Amino acid sequence: MSLLVARDLHVVHRRRRSAPVHALAGVDLSVGAGERVALVGRSGSGKSTLVRALLALQPLDAGDVTCAGRPVRPGRTSALRWYRRLVQYVPQDPALSLDPRASVRDLLAEPVRRLEPGTGRRAQDARVAEVLDAVGLDASLGDRRPGQLSGGQAQRAALARALVTGPQVLLADEPLSGLDPPRRADALALLQRVSREQGTALVVVSHDLAAAAALCERALVLDAGRVVEEGPSGEVLASPSSSAARALVDAAAPVPVG
Amino acid sequence: MPSRAPVEHRVLDEGAPRPPVPADPHRARRLLGDLVAPASRVLAIAGVVVLVGLVPWLSRTDPALTVLRGRSAELAATPEALAAVRADLGLDAGPWAFLAGWLADAVRGDFGTSWVSGAPVAAGMVSALGVSLTLMALAAVVAALVAMALVAPTLHGAVHGRPRRPGGALAATLTALPEFLLASVLLVVVAVWLGLLPPYGWQGFSYAVLPAVALGVPAGGLVGLLLADAVAAAATEAWLATWTAAGASRARLAGGLLLRATPGLLPQVGLVLVGLTGGAVAVEQVFAIPGLGRATLGAAATQDLPALQVGVLLLLAVAAVLGVLAQLGRRLVLGAALRASALPAPPAPPPSGRAPWVVPALAALVLLLVIGLGLPGDAYSADRGRLSPPSADLLLGADASGRDLLARLGQGAASTIALALLITAAGCVLGVALGLLPRASTGLVEVTNATPPVIAGILVVAVAGPSAAGAAVAVLAVSWAPLAAHTAALVGEARAQPHVAVLEVLGVGPARRLLLHVLPAVLPPVVRNALIRLPGIALALAALGFLGLGPQPPAPDWGLVLAGGMPYVERAPWVVLAPAASLVALSVLAVTASALRPARRRALPRRAPEEIEQP
Numbered sequence: 040m041s042l043l044v045a046r047d048l049h050v051v052h053r054r055r056r057s058a059p060v061h062a063l064a065g066v067d068l069s070v071g072a073g074e075r076v077a078l079v080g081r082s083g084s085g086k087s088t089l090v091r092a093l094l095a096l097q098p099l100d101a102g103d104v105t106c107a108g109r110p111v112r113p114g115r116t117s118a119l120r121w122y123r124r125l126v127q128y129v130p131q132d133p134a135l136s137l138d139p140r141a142s143v144r145d146l147l148a149e150p151v152r153r154l155e156p157g158t159g160r161r162a163q164d165a166r167v168a169e170v171l172d173a174v175g176l177d178a179s180l181g182d183r184r185p186g187q188l189s190g191g192q193a194q195r196a197a198l199a200r201a202l203v204t205g206p207q208v209l210l211a212d213e214p215l216s217g218l219d220p221p222r223r224a225d226a227l228a229l230l231q232r233v234s235r236e237q238g239t240a241l242v243v244v245s246h247d248l249a250a251a252a253a254l255c256e257r258a259l260v261l262d263a264g265r266v267v268e269e270g271p272s273g274e275v276l277a278s279p280s281s282s283a284a285r286a287l288v289d290a291a292a293p294v295p296v297g
Numbered sequence: 298m299p300s301r302a303p304v305e306h307r308v309l310d311e312g313a314p315r316p317p318v319p320a321d322p323h324r325a326r327r328l329l330g331d332l333v334a335p336a337s338r339v340l341a342i343a344g345v346v347v348l349v350g351l352v353p354w355l356s357r358t359d360p361a362l363t364v365l366r367g368r369s370a371e372l373a374a375t376p377e378a379l380a381a382v383r384a385d386l387g388l389d390a391g392p393w394a395f396l397a398g399w400l401a402d403a404v405r406g407d408f409g410t411s412w413v414s415g416a417p418v419a420a421g422m423v424s425a426l427g428v429s430l431t432l433m434a435l436a437a438v439v440a441a442l443v444a445m446a447l448v449a450p451t452l453h454g455a456v457h458g459r460p461r462r463p464g465g466a467l468a469a470t471l472t473a474l475p476e477f478l479l480a481s482v483l484l485v486v487v488a489v490w491l492g493l494l495p496p497y498g499w500q501g502f503s504y505a506v507l508p509a510v511a512l513g514v515p516a517g518g519l520v521g522l523l524l525a526d527a528v529a530a531a532a533t534e535a536w537l538a539t540w541t542a543a544g545a546s547r548a549r550l551a552g553g554l555l556l557r558a559t560p561g562l563l564p565q566v567g568l569v570l571v572g573l574t575g576g577a578v579a580v581e582q583v584f585a586i587p588g589l590g591r592a593t594l595g596a597a598a599t600q601d602l603p604a605l606q607v608g609v610l611l612l613l614a615v616a617a618v619l620g621v622l623a624q625l626g627r628r629l630v631l632g633a634a635l636r637a638s639a640l641p642a643p644p645a646p647p648p649s650g651r652a653p654w655v656v657p658a659l660a661a662l663v664l665l666l667v668i669g670l671g672l673p674g675d676a677y678s679a680d681r682g683r684l685s686p687p688s689a690d691l692l693l694g695a696d697a698s699g700r701d702l703l704a705r706l707g708q709g710a711a712s713t714i715a716l717a718l719l720i721t722a723a724g725c726v727l728g729v730a731l732g733l734l735p736r737a738s739t740g741l742v743e744v745t746n747a748t749p750p751v752i753a754g755i756l757v758v759a760v761a762g763p764s765a766a767g768a769a770v771a772v773l774a775v776s777w778a779p780l781a782a783h784t785a786a787l788v789g790e791a792r793a794q795p796h797v798a799v800l801e802v803l804g805v806g807p808a809r810r811l812l813l814h815v816l817p818a819v820l821p822p823v824v825r826n827a828l829i830r831l832p833g834i835a836l837a838l839a840a841l842g843f844l845g846l847g848p849q850p851p852a853p854d855w856g857l858v859l860a861g862g863m864p865y866v867e868r869a870p871w872v873v874l875a876p877a878a879s880l881v882a883l884s885v886l887a888v889t890a891s892a893l894r895p896a897r898r899r900a901l902p903r904r905a906p907e908e909i910e911q912p
Contacts, residue, residue: 049316049318049319051318051319051321053321053327055331059318061315061318064315064316065316094802096801096802098323099322100319100320100321100322101319101322116801116804116805116806116807117806119804120804123802123803123804127802128799128802130795130798130799131795132795135794135795135796136795136796136798136799137796138796138797138814139796140817149803149805150803150804153803153804153805153806154803154804200803256304257304263315265309265315266309267308267309267311268306268307268308268309269304269306269307270304270305270306270307271304271306274306275306278306280306280308281308281309281311282311
């Protein structure tokens with residue numbers, strides 16, 4: 040059975056004095072336990088809106104999201120705790136998503152305190168130590184502030200924060216954008232290893248079809264708010280059939296010189 | 298890995314019709330949300346009208362006594378006579394019935410009769426309004442000339458490839474003196490000493506020159522300085538080089554620079570125009586011009602509340618119309634850009650090369666000297682020779698009652714600064730609280746921005762009588778709005794920071810996000826902004842004191858000391874020069890300190906291009 044299911048999602052961005060934008064026009068998505076799914080599309084295809092909808096941050100105009108059979112919709116913080124324990128998020132710019140004033144230990148313990156109230160101090164420390172180890176960060180880094188971490192360490196810390204409540208699904212927003220090639224490879228390997236070891240399903244949002252295909256077994260191509268193509272990521276990459284997927288593959292091809 | 302059905306490769310038929318846009322499920326809530334700001338405006342305006350209408354009922358001085366005195370000097374103020382007057386005025390019916398009666402008459406244009414003269418108040422006030430509008434129009438002409446004179450050198454330098462900051466900071470600062478001070482100085486120097494122009498009255502064009510200059514120079518000085526700054530900033534932008542390379546004429550370049558610099562300033566121009574209304578009250582008082590401001594001040598002094606009600610309503614209406622005109626002008630200049638929220642950021646002023654703190658530090662030093670030397674003295678005993686000239690023993694001389702001027706100025710400064718600090722602290726609390734509700738407080742902010750401190754002061758005096766505390770309440774009531782706007786902008790920025798935006802997903806609730814993450818980022822810059830405004834607040838208090846709307850004699854308030862010295866200026870110039878010089882130092886501090894303002898917007902992290910949604 041699928042873990043996270045979105046059915047016929049519609050989101051319309053309505054602004055005064057401008058035409059409404061149909062950002063999601065009937066998106067269906069299901070993510071099974073341990074599955075790795077790539078959401079690819081160019082800018083403005085609706086990726087970010089879909090991620091916000093899956094995170095229960097975006098009110099829906101139609102459709103619904105369910106997790107393990109329970110409905111999920113934006114609402115009170117306390118009413119969504121169960122869902123946030125199960126579905127977590129690694130934002131784009133992971134380093135900037137860490138409060139510069141807090142220590143790494145406090146940053147990582149915060150989701151435990153908020154999402155599992157009543158967890159004792161020692162249990163929190165144990166969980167923090169566990170996830171630091173899982174992402175390959177030394178326990179001594181727990182006392183540092185984000186400003187004292189390298190870019191790679193900050194990215195790992197943000198991943199550790201998302202893993203600390205033991206989620207079943209991890210949403211990663213452009214996890215590879217803005218990284219130089221060696222760090223891209225590191226980040227890819229880390230996500231893949233964590234997903235395997237923890238059995239966490241991955242939803243990876245990217246505009247880079249090739250990188251997403253390397254990480255995920257399944258790919259969905261979004262264009263203008265609709266899923267225009269989906270299938271095994273290798274097949275989509277090798278024989279893109281929609282014009283949107285072809286454009287993404289062509290964009291990644293090396294530019295001929297001469 | 299759990300087993301699951303193999304995934305098929307599926308492609309959407311490219312010709313498939315797009316699903317229709319679903320109906321808005323939150324339509325009702327969205328429409329209600331859109332109503333919050335207009336409702337807030339209507340409520341705020343209604344609140345002001347109700348407040349003005351209830352003034353006679355709220356007034357702590359007994360209106361019946363005022364009316365009785367006005368009718369006859371002989372009638373004894375017996376309880377029966379007072380009760381008869383109350384019944385006559387409708388005051389015995391309770392506040393709401395009284396308000397309803399006043400509103401019903403007001404809608405028909407009947408604002409009652411003067412409690413002092415018995416004549417209908419509306420007609421006199423409308424003719425006074427004509428005088429005030431003439432004065433303000435002349436002042437606007439002066440302001441435009443001053444602004445052009447200030448911006449011309451910067452514009453000239455910019456089109457000749459030598460962009461520079463506007464020079465002559467001190468000269469420019471002097472144009473930012475408060476109207477009541479400039480008016481007093483002009484009256485003394487030009488009309489009394491030089492005898493070039495008539496000092497009092499309103500009998501021809503020559504009578505209007507000095508008042509128009511007193512009112513127009515500060516306004517034009519402020520606008521001209523801001524415009525010159527914006528032009529200097531725009532001249533560092535790349536498009537100017539492109540235009541020059543393309544062979545644009547110098548006139549064309551100057552036009553482009555002005556067009557680029559103006560839109561960002563229009564909100565401030567609106568505030569300056571509104572400020573003209575308050576400034577006109579002070580200028581009319583100094584030059585004895587029979588305008589709306591002086592008539593309203595007079596009504597406040599004699600507790601002639603029907604006249605005061607019309608006067609305040611008309612003054613507020615003038616301020617509101619000027620504010621709306623500035624808004625319309627902004628729409629006209631910006632047009633489509635404003636609607637598409639594609640407003641270009643106002644150009645950031647280039648960093649000033651010289652040490653910007655020298656002038657404010659000198660002004661602060663002068664003030665500290667006055668306080669340090671004056672505080673130990675005796676400000677109240679009239680034991681010196683009346684109008685004694687300055688001497689080694691009496692550094693600034695004595696006033697008309699034989700009191701030590703330096704001691705009066707030092708103690709007045711200390712109490713004014715203490716009061717201004719209190720107002721600043723309270724303004725911070727109010728501004729932050731209301732800035733957190735930007736839509737709900739729209740109307741309150743707009744009404745506050747359209748209310749000069751003098752008008753607030755008149756209302757407070759009408760209700761509670763003149764006092765230092767009343768002046769503080771009036772200044773506080775109109776001084777929080779810029780802090781609320783600053784708070785609202787900073788809250789928006791703080792919430793957009795990635796480390797705050799992610800908190801909701803981590804299970805951090807709204808109250809915790811606000812208190813632990815948003816406010817700590819917002820408070821320090823707002824408090825800095827409030828402290829920078831402190832000298833301006835002290836100046837507003839002095840202006841109220843000068844007009845008799847603040848502390849009463851023998852309090853050593855600076856405005857009172859200046860006003861009290863005016864009649865003796867020819868015999869003993871120091872009684873005017875000493876407080877005027879102190880106020881100049883305070884104005885210089887107010888203006889130059891606000892130029893020290895730290896950059897309001899910290900650079901936000903650049904968003905990756907793929908994150909920007911394309912509609």
